[in-house]
Amino acid sequence: MAVPASWVWVLVGCFSVAVAEDSSISTLYPPLWEESPEQLNDYRLEDRKHIINPWVFTDRMGLYRILLNQTATYFARYGPENEQNILWGLPMQFGWQYKTGRLADPTGGTDCGYEHGELLCVSVDSWWADVNYFLSVVPFLAAVDSGILGISSDQITISPPPLDQMKFCYNISDCRELLGETIDNWTAFFKYMQLPSSDFDGLLKHLYTYYSDQEANFEENWAIAVTYLAAAYLPTTLYKTHRFQEGLPPHVLSDTDIAPFIANFTSLQNEVLLSLTDLGDIDKLT
Ligand SMILES: *[C@@H]1O[C@H](CO)[C@@H](O)[C@H](O)[C@H]1NC(C)=O
Numbered sequence: 001m002a003v004p005a006s007w008v009w010v011l012v013g014c015f016s017v018a019v020a021e022d023s024s025i026s027t028l029y030p031p032l033w034e035e036s037p038e039q040l041n042d043y044r045l046e047d048r049k050h051i052i053n054p055w056v057f058t059d060r061m062g063l064y065r066i067l068l069n070q071t072a073t074y075f076a077r078y079g080p081e082n083e084q085n086i087l088w089g090l091p092m093q094f095g096w097q098y099k100t101g102r103l104a105d106p107t108g109g110t111d112c113g114y115e116h117g118e119l120l121c122v123s124v125d126s127w128w129a130d131v132n133y134f135l136s137v138v139p140f141l142a143a144v145d146s147g148i149l150g151i152s153s154d155q156i157t158i159s160p161p162p163l164d165q166m167k168f169c170y171n172i173s174d175c176r177e178l179l180g181e182t183i184d185n186w187t188a189f190f191k192y193m194q195l196p197s198s199d200f201d202g203l204l205k206h207l208y209t210y211y212s213d214q215e216a217n218f219e220e221n222w223a224i225a226v227t228y229l230a231a232a233y234l235p236t237t238l239y240k241t242h243r244f245q246e247g248l249p250p251h252v253l254s255d256t257d258i259a260p261f262i263a264n265f266t267s268l269q270n271e272v273l274l275s276l277t278d279l280g281d282i283d284k285l286t
Pocket residue numbers: 038039069070072081082
């Protein structure tokens with residue numbers, strides 16, 4: 001596969017830019033992080049089960065917040081304030097999708113995800129939202145299964161989307177049927193994390209193997225990029241992901257947005273986009 005080396009360098013460049021010393025951790029958090037559930041009890045209780053609706057932005061972000069919270073202990077020795085937790089890459093990416101309007105109904109048929117409509121709605125018609133389901137609900141269910149969260153699967157109900165319910169899965173057995181070994185690999189990742197012998201490099205290697213594998217199923221530009229990132233095992237910790245995201249397009253692209261000449265993109269954003277264009281079909285990014 002002929003992939004321009006420039007892309008890899010753009011990414012490496014993004015990662016290597018130093019973060020200003022004075023930026024406090026909380027300014028880097030993804031949008032609505034503090035407003036999202038941090039523990040299971042923050043979700044509504046109905047018939048003795050907590051109802052999690054991943055088609056509401058804060059509900060889905062809450063899955064990440066719980067995951068980050070409950071795994072913090074395994075990263076404490078690598079840095080303060082859970083900054084070194086390699087799972088940060090997931091909520092950061094989801095936050096970027098939200099901020100840039102990618103979770104809204106792309107058909108415009110509903111006001112799901114729009115500022116003057118249901119802003120927190122995550123549209124099942126959004127390709128990004130659908131991909132992210134498998135990088136949020138699925139790892140969460142696997143984490144429950146692994147025992148790392150101290151939550152039992154009978155304590156939760158995952159709400160289905162209004163449409164296309166068969167495209168998704170709602171419990172571990174259901175997901176195993178739909179996704180095969182992917183879910184077991186996530187469970188294995190969370191089990192590995194709990195081993196006294198686990199280390200940072202081992203965790204990173206596990207994470208990238210599963211992460212890129214899942215993204216690759218969608219055979220999109222972004223997946224290719226993630227695979228290239230994976231090849232270098234770049235850490236997805238909070239500071240690093242934040243820097244990297246400054247290189248991603250800040251809003252949904254329109255037909256007139258042609259990299260590297262998009263007026264209100266930074267030169268870094270233009271350069272990253274240009275590299276992605278080289279990798280494949282730019283339509284899929286929008
Ligand atoms: C985890 O959540 C608990 C309860 O909400 C909170 O007190 C604690 O500070 C959190 N820990 C981390 C590392 O965020």
